[in-house]
Amino acid sequence: MSESHRTTVSVKDVAAAAGVSVGTVSNVLNRPEKVSPATLDHVQATIARLGFVRNDAARQLRAGSNRSIGMIVLDIRNPFFTDVARGVEDRLTAHRRPLILGSSGQDASRESTYLDLFEQQRVSGLLITPVGKVLPRLRRLRERGTAVVVVDRRTGSREFSSVSVDDVRGGRLAGQHLAAVGRRRIAFVGGPADLTQVRHRLRGLQESVPADGSPVRHVETAAMDADAGRRAAESLLTLPAPERPDAIFGANDLVALGVLQALTLAGVRVPDDVAIVGYDDIDFAASAAIPLTSVRQPRDEMGAVATDLLLAAIDDPAARVRDIVLEPELVVRRSTGG
Amino acid sequence: MSESHRTTVSVKDVAAAAGVSVGTVSNVLNRPEKVSPATLDHVQATIARLGFVRNDAARQLRAGSNRSIGMIVLDIRNPFFTDVARGVEDRLTAHRRPLILGSSGQDASRESTYLDLFEQQRVSGLLITPVGKVLPRLRRLRERGTAVVVVDRRTGSREFSSVSVDDVRGGRLAGQHLAAVGRRRIAFVGGPADLTQVRHRLRGLQESVPADGSPVRHVETAAMDADAGRRAAESLLTLPAPERPDAIFGANDLVALGVLQALTLAGVRVPDDVAIVGYDDIDFAASAAIPLTSVRQPRDEMGAVATDLLLAAIDDPAARVRDIVLEPELVVRRSTGG
């Protein structure tokens, strides 16, 4: 059947074995319709027999660019980002383009390493949720012909297309809902405060707090994971009873789930004593033993829309820069009495 | 400062601008100690000024192989796999090797597409949790000089190194614990049954079931996500009371969390009426409102060990094939009365 190769097989070897020229082999690979049926068969058989596999490096070198798309997310352990990535991957698969996924873990130097890699690889497009000050690098990439789309952020400058969700609106949805179910002492858990997302969600919440309620209490956290939520909830539990919140809005679902756990452990009834709202609506929000009310971000859609923008920019580098802002949606579940 | 480039800058351009030969530029890039300090400075300055970035395709073409490592996981949405991937990535970062991560989603054709990609890219190593019948392809990859390590599986044939966890033992740990807390009617939820993991965990459970208990009831599922767990739990709730299990062992944490949710919604008390044990010990297991007892797999360690094996095989292709089997560990929490 197949033979054993110490050395790798090239088009030249295939050509020699099949008794045709390298040009013909290349045509078989890339423009089979230009090749006579007999030759096509014969060459394809030879390729299979020798186990020839295209060398992508050489192909790219000639082509000048790579078909792959690079993506840098904040945290691959947050299901929110893996869901977005899934949306991207699904869309790319349809276009036969591979996705190279990197996670910066909120670390600017790691982000920079991935940018180096993608730049050297000459990826044809980049999807990024930026951490550090990367604007100059993004500009350079674009000058080189790499399309760039910012995900889950807006750049401010109108230089790069972006896809994001209206976080102020999301905060408002949460606040209005909590007000509607009669909550008057609302706390917000999340941080660090210099994250745009955190600020916007908080602002939306504040705007919609009932007139007869206390002002929003912000418990700032260093990270956005369950552990941070747990600790924040414990600190809230030490407050004298009249000051204790009757509702907590977590800046994302991981935080909210941590809050939920700490409260349940402490014997606080959810939602009777304290209502909880999360953000993102990851699958685990619905799977929690007390299903979590959450502000849903259209994760798949974000991935899909970002991919479409990117592919459009690759096809036509002069395509208009667009900031697409998607709408969040409130999903009511048991944690607020749904 | 920086100039604007329509066309890309090559070593030749740098050489011309710096007034040296391409060989010297290459030396500056790869063997700076061979270059005189003055030249080094000058060339580096020129590189910065022109914004030169190495073309990786050309570099690889010459070098014959790529520094990157490919990884194919079963499901990027399962935190278990992203945790393993993190372990891999951390280790690789230390060796300045990029990781290209793909998710097969349990789909053999998607797995095959990633294998094609990695083969064409000439990655220097591959980490894979196989789905389809890929042994012949893995052999071919190795013949071509790509190191291969199987993750979270054993190959059976002693051809490729692997890192896995003793699943029979894990099942036994769960069974012994449930027996110790007095459970006698145990159900196992997971599937499909042709997954080795599922079979092994079930077997371990059966081996340790108390002599005076009923035989294990296996509710087979089509997938291993929360939704499957939810549906399985609902079907168990339709059983007549005396047949209802007093303990449920989920084949992974996603399934167990789904079970937990369905039971809680139905008013079944956990752990009083039914105890629940999961598998993997993902972070969400501890974060669940009723924290989940789970059989812990050392996820970071699996990633790290697999990476070490892979790097060793890359350095020395004749390195001995090793099957490393790690030990699982029971983490007791509230869902079994901990």
Place this chain on the structure above:
DNA sequence: CGTCGTGATTGAAAGGATTCAATCAGCCGA
């Protein structure tokens, strides 16, 4: 029977970084 046209095939050139044998410059010691 010669010419033209069509479709198939050819083969050399290009793409950019790396390598290494060859060359060069400069200095020391004789």
Place this chain on the structure above:
DNA sequence: TCGGCTGATTGAATCCTTTCAATCACGACG
């Protein structure tokens, strides 16, 4: 002052695929 040595630098060859102008073969048509 010159041969010899060392360290620095050079530049042509190489890696493999793709492209495209040129060539070829063959049948149809005038």
